[in-house]
Amino acid sequence: MMMVGEASSSSSGKRKVKVHDSGFTQLVLSWSVADILNEDLYKYQVMDIPESFHSIDQYFGSFIFPLLEDIRSKLYSCMDEIYKAPFAEVTSLKVSGPEENFTYNVKVSEWRKNGHGKELHKTMPGDLVFFSNCKPEYVSDLHRDGRTCTLASVISVTDDGDFIGNDSSNQFIVIASNEIDVKEAHHSLYLVFLTNLLTEKRIWNSLHKSCNAKIVKEAIRTSSALNQKMVFSYIQLLFSIICFYVFDFVIVIKQDVEDCKFCAPMMNSQLAAVCDDIHSSGLNQSQSDAIVSSILRTDCSHKPSIELIWGPPGTGKTKTISVFLFHLLHMKCRTLVCTPTNIAIKEIASRTLSLLKDSCEETFLLPLGGLLLFGNNDRLKVDGSLEDIYLDFRVKRLTECLGPMTGWRHCLNSTSDFLTDCVPQYEVYVDNELKQAKEESNRERTLSFLEFVRKRFTNTASSLKRCILTLFAHLPQNFINEHNKHDTRRLLHLIDQLEGHLFDDNVSPEELKKIFLLFKEISYDSDEAISLSQTMRKTASALKDIHGFLHKLELPNAMIEDSVKKFCLKWAYLIFSTASTSYKLHSLSLEPFKVLVIDEASQLKECESTIPLQFPGLMHAILVGDERQLPAMVTSKVSFVT
Numbered sequence: 001m002m003m004v005g006e007a008s009s010s011s012s013g014k015r016k017v018k019v020h021d022s023g024f025t026q027l028v029l030s031w032s033v034a035d036i037l038n039e040d041l042y043k044y045q046v047m048d049i050p051e052s053f054h055s056i057d058q059y060f061g062s063f064i065f066p067l068l069e070d071i072r073s074k075l076y077s078c079m080d081e082i083y084k085a086p087f088a089e090v091t092s093l094k095v096s097g098p099e100e101n102f103t104y105n106v107k108v109s110e111w112r113k114n115g116h117g118k119e120l121h122k123t124m125p126g127d128l129v130f131f132s133n134c135k136p137e138y139v140s141d142l143h144r145d146g147r148t149c150t151l152a153s154v155i156s157v158t159d160d161g162d163f164i165g166n167d168s169s170n171q172f173i174v175i176a177s178n179e180i181d182v183k184e185a186h187h188s189l190y191l192v193f194l195t196n197l198l199t200e201k202r203i204w205n206s207l208h209k210s211c212n213a214k215i216v217k218e219a220i221r222t223s224s225a226l227n228q229k230m231v232f233s234y235i236q237l238l239f240s241i242i243c244f245y246v247f248d249f250v251i252v253i254k255q256d257v258e259d260c261k262f263c264a265p266m267m268n269s270q271l272a273a274v275c276d277d278i279h280s281s282g283l284n285q286s287q288s289d290a291i292v293s294s295i296l297r298t299d300c301s302h303k304p305s306i307e308l309i310w311g312p313p314g315t316g317k318t319k320t321i322s323v324f325l326f327h328l329l330h331m332k333c334r335t336l337v338c339t340p341t342n343i344a345i346k347e348i349a350s351r352t353l354s355l356l357k358d359s360c361e362e363t364f365l366l367p368l369g370g371l372l373l374f375g376n377n378d379r380l381k382v383d384g385s386l387e388d389i390y391l392d393f394r395v396k397r398l399t400e401c402l403g404p405m406t407g408w409r410h411c412l413n414s415t416s417d418f419l420t421d422c423v424p425q426y427e428v429y430v431d432n433e434l435k436q437a438k439e440e441s442n443r444e445r446t447l448s449f450l451e452f453v454r455k456r457f458t459n460t461a462s463s464l465k466r467c468i469l470t471l472f473a474h475l476p477q478n479f480i481n482e483h484n485k486h487d488t489r490r491l492l493h494l495i496d497q498l499e500g501h502l503f504d505d506n507v508s509p510e511e512l513k514k515i516f517l518l519f520k521e522i523s524y525d526s527d528e529a530i531s532l533s534q535t536m537r538k539t540a541s542a543l544k545d546i547h548g549f550l551h552k553l554e555l556p557n558a559m560i561e562d563s564v565k566k567f568c569l570k571w572a573y574l575i576f577s578t579a580s581t582s583y584k585l586h587s588l589s590l591e592p593f594k595v596l597v598i599d600e601a602s603q604l605k606e607c608e609s610t611i612p613l614q615f616p617g618l619m620h621a622i623l624v625g626d627e628r629q630l631p632a633m634v635t636s637k638v639s640f641v642t
Contacts, residue, residue: 022208024201025153028071028128029177033142033149036076042069046638053220060207063607066639067207071200073636075128078194083137086113086121088170090131090189093182102176105158108191110170122169122378126198127154131180135190151177153197202583203608211586211614215596215621218304219613274327286311287320294324298333298595298620308601309624321599321624322351328595329356329370329573332478335595338579338612340604340632342380348599349373349576350386357385365469365485369476372572375581389576394474395564401467401474402558408471411464412547418460419540422516426452450509453516457502461495468492468546475553476571484549491542498539501532566590579604582612592617601625605632 035041045065053059078085088108096105111121131150136142142149152174210216275292283291290309297305311317328335329352339345353371360366371389373382382390400406417425426449433446447455472480472488501507506528507515515533556563569575570591577585579598593615598604602625613621634640 021201022205024204025155025175027068028197029151029153029175031072031075031151033079033139036072036079037139039073039076041072043638045069056210056213056216056220059216059220060210060610063203063207066636067200067203067607070634070636070639071197073639074195077635079139082139082141082192083114086111086193087135088112088121088191090191093180093189095182096173102179103155103173104152104176104180104182105171105173106191107171111193120169121193123154123157123172123193124196124198124378125154125156126196126201128152128194128197129154129174129191130194131176132190132192133188136192150180199580199608202580202611203605206583206611206614207607209614212616212618213614214304215306215613215618216610218306219621274331278323278327281323283320283323284316287316287323290320291324291327294622295327295331298328298622299331301594301619304619306621306623309622310626312626313629317624317626318348318351318599321597322348322355324622325352325574325597326355326359332370332573333595334591334593335574335597336582336585336593336612336615336618337574337576337597337599338582338604339599340579340608341600342375342578344600344603345373345375345576345578346380346382346386349389352574352576353385353389362489365472365488367477367480368473369479369568369571370573372568372575374569374575374577374585388473391565391568394568395561397470398474398556398564398568399558399561401470402555402564404558406463406467407558408467408550409547411460411467412543412550414460415464416540416543418456419516419536419543422453422456423449423513425456448509449513453512454502457499461499465492465495471550474568477573478571479553487542487545487549491539491546494535494539494542497535498532501528501535504528507532579608579611582615586611586615594619596621597624598622599624600629602627603630603632605634608632 031041042065046069047062047065049062049066050058053062088111090106090108092105092107094105096103111123113121129152131148131152132142133148134141136147141147154172154174157169157172274295278291278295279288281288294307294309297307309317309320311320325335325337325348337345337348339348349371353368356368356371357366368388372394373380373386373390375391377390377392380390382393387393401408404410429452430446437446468488468491472485502512507526511526511529512532515529515536556567558564566588569585569588575585575593594617596612596615596618598609598612598621601609601623
């Protein structure tokens with residue numbers, strides 16, 4: 001193991017860490033404890049970020065050393081309070097993959113924590129930890145003779161049914177800064193958690209690639225009106241530009257750019273109707289003007305643009321942006337919505353969802369497929385109505401509705417069989433009951449035909465209704481037209497009618513059996529029997545209509561979870577995600593986003609904004625913020641003042 005203060009290289013002098021993250025993990029793991037505690041490590045390499053830039057590379061490069069210094073400062077703070085850090089005893093350590101890669105499969109006992117707040121730590125990818133042969137209380141403990149420390153990064157969390165407790169938080173794969181003697185691991189070896197660097201790694205990767213320079217160029221473009229280093233600089237300059245402070249107004253600030261020559265003179269009837277609807281929606285003048293201005297700008301497909309929606313606290317920025325998103329949803333404009341925090345993204349998603357629910361007269365056919373909340377639920381902690389638009393929840397529900405044994409085909413076929421084959425099914429049931437009665441003396445009594453019908457209907461109808469309502473809620477809006485909605489309303493109404501007939505005692509058991517047996521229009525003894533027969537035939541016809549509609553759709557394979565997930569992401573118009581988590585969307589083959597909306601923009605690190613700003617195809621970015629609210633969290637004083 002590496003002694004504290006030594007360079008992080010193996011005894012052979014080879015450095016074998018291999019992770020596809022533009023060298024981020026290798027760089028961080030190369031730091032010794034002395035490096036982390038050295039406040040001068042990057043102090044003289046952190047330069048003031050310029051006001052203007054000659055190139056994208058210069059812009060991205062200006063954030064590299066401030067980011068590294070901020071990470072070092074963050075680790076310094078963690079080291080300074082090492083006695084508070086969660087720790088666990090290593091119970092198993094095995095080499096994972098080639099030995100020279102310093103990759104290990106680790107199992108630890110239950111995570112523990114000293115002092116107050118003894119909630120268990122849950123291991124996540126991106127966790128930075130260190131192995132030590134002691135549980136240090138102070139940083140100085142690591143400098144004592146015989147004490148060792150090896151820095152490591154968690155690259156994946158695994159699950160093993162053989163592991164006691166089956167807790168994936170206690171089993172994971174790490175890359176270490178140096179070789180660990182696995183043979184010595186049976187001695188007391190501790191793992192101490194420092195912090196999670198997943199967001200920083202994503203920022204680093206974003207600064208080392210250029211997927212879509214179009215919007216970033218707009219962001220750093222030098223303007224004759226404002227010479228800015230980034231649109232976020234608008235927020236910091238506003239009070240020198242605006243000489244009044246009005247608490248009733250939201251202000252839209254545009255770049256000093258000409259309108260698109262193709263779109264400026266034109267406004268189609270749909271767009272005009274949207275603008276009229278916004279002006280009559282009950283918003284104040286500045287709020288509605290802000291939305292209309294943004295709608296008109298984002299409708300353009302020729303010229304990229306960046307805008308800022310600014311307003312002091314209490315002016316209704318969140319309300320304004322949620323109404324804006326609601327109209328983008330109805331315009332079917334593919335939009336990525338980002339915020340710095342999970343709390344903020346849940347708030348804006350919840351507001352937009354509420355507007356959608358309020359606008360829909362039929363809550364049982366609420367079209368939710370256009371909204372999608374994306375992220376890790378361990379951090380998001382989704383509950384309540386937001387579950388309806390959360391990706392993992394949607395995938396689970398759709399998988400059930402598309403599966404062979406629980407899906408829509410099974411439900412439709414089961415209901416159809418109930419209508420046409422109920423009598424033969426009952427006869428098979430009676431025969432089975434008689435056979436089992438001979439073998440078991442305490443068998444319950446056999447159900448009558450009426451009881452059998454009611455029980456069978458309840459199970460079949462409830463499954464069908466749940467499946468149909470789930471599909472119509474979570475399928476993309478453009479999959480379902482008004483005719484399909486009409487057929488669905490008709491089917492659900494007929495099922496309710498059928499339930500009323502079957503649980504009404506006006507039809508005798510004998511006549512009921514006759515109706516199911518013949519299943520056609522003949523003369524029955526009562527009006528109730530005639531009505532039941534007609535309802536059954538109409539229901540069978542409605543089942544065929546729904547089956548035909550769903551059969552024509554290109555639905556994903558429920559046996560492959562990834563295909564359902566990609567289906568949901570592909571067809572959603574509004575995707576809500578933190579700026580950091582949006583990094584994961586870059587690796588998926590998705591339909592391009594046209595618009596990016598960043599709420600609470602003043603709380604987002606400028607370098608972190610490069611993650612969503614680089615999505616391919618992105619044409620427009622709208623930032624919402626107020627520089628008098630909480631700023632971005634920067635640990636390093638050196639990086640903060642630059």
